[in-house]
Amino acid sequence: MAAIAGDFQDHIVRRYDAPMYRAMLEVYGDQIHPGFVRAPDDDLLTASSRPTARLAELAELRPGRHVLETACGVGGTARFLADHHGVRVVATNISREQLAIAAERTRPGAAISFEFADYHALPFADASFDVYLCQDSLLYAVDRPQVLAEAFRVLVPGGTLAVSDILAIEAPAGELVDVLGALSAPGFWSAADYRAGLARAGFVELRTEDWNAEVLAGYRRIDAEIAARRDRLVALAGAAEVDATIARYALWLRAVAGGCLGWGAFVARKPGAK
Numbered sequence: 222m223a224a225i226a227g228d229f230q231d232h233i234v235r236r237y238d239a240p241m242y243r244a245m246l247e248v249y250g251d252q253i254h255p256g257f258v259r260a261p262d263d264d265l266l267t268a269s270s271r272p273t274a275r276l277a278e279l280a281e282l283r284p285g286r287h288v289l290e291t292a293c294g295v296g297g298t299a300r301f302l303a304d305h306h307g308v309r310v311v312a313t314n315i316s317r318e319q320l321a322i323a324a325e326r327t328r329p330g331a332a333i334s335f336e337f338a339d340y341h342a343l344p345f346a347d348a349s350f351d352v353y354l355c356q357d358s359l360l361y362a363v364d365r366p367q368v369l370a371e372a373f374r375v376l377v378p379g380g381t382l383a384v385s386d387i388l389a390i391e392a393p394a395g396e397l398v399d400v401l402g403a404l405s406a407p408g409f410w411s412a413a414d415y416r417a418g419l420a421r422a423g424f425v426e427l428r429t430e431d432w433n434a435e436v437l438a439g440y441r442r443i444d445a446e447i448a449a450r451r452d453r454l455v456a457l458a459g460a461a462e463v464d465a466t467i468a469r470y471a472l473w474l475r476a477v478a479g480g481c482l483g484w485g486a487f488v489a490r491k492p493g494a495k
Contacts, residue, residue: 237319243318250297256269256439256442273297280381280488289353290313291314313336340358346375350375350377354383359386359410366421369419381488383486387436388409389411389414403469404469412487437477441474
């Protein structure tokens with residue numbers, strides 16, 4: 222199992238460090254997430270900033286709070302939190318290439334530091350942060366209970382966890398079994414799995430928000446944007462990489478449209494008082 226876990230994480234890092242990922246910023250901009258699409262002409266950055274704003278609202282961020290963001294992508298969420306909520310952010314990732322891009326895109330003097338760290342084993346002292354936040358990335362965790370245990374450990378008593386993720390909502394059948402395995406080798410948690418996992422980790426006062434109605438339109442918009450920019454992406458990363466990316470997003474669309482995957486947010490508190 223350890224070898225499988227290591228192989229999968231290596232695969233994810235290679236994908237994130239590849240030229241195709243930098244090319245995909247032409248599609249996503251700063252926010253590398255499905256979006257809340259509100260109109261046919263919504264641009265993807267606007268749409269994908271909405272779930273970030275909602276997760277920050279659920280976390281009840283206040284100026285001066287110390288936030289840890291794990292799996293930070295290229296820093297779009299960290300910049301949003303610092304700019305709109307006045308918080309201090311430590312943003313972490315296991316992709317050094319993404320961290321380099323994040324630093325390039327962040328203005329000097331921003332209340333953000335970018336650090337290499339694996340969310341399974343965080344290099345921070347106990348009770349270091351007021352808020353732990355992670356967007357749509359725990360589906361790649363090879364040991365989610367360990368990730369949640371680390372989140373609990375680094376939060377101060379009374380600290381807040383705010384997580385969104387792609388979720389299992391129906392058991393797959395037929396070809397969709399293989400589709401889900403191709404998307405996330407560790408497998409997907411359901412909302413019930415998250416509630417149970419957070420409780421086992423010691424969190425209390427859980428709030429769950431169902432975003433299932435948003436996810437199909439979000440992935441459709443991503444798929445359309447990739448197709449519209451195909452020539453530009455090929456120039457940046459090559460036809461083979463672009464076609465592989467198109468094929469991967471087709472799998473996401475099949476899984477979501479087939480009723481197997483949804484989306485949701487979870488907010489919980491570490492017991493105690495600050």
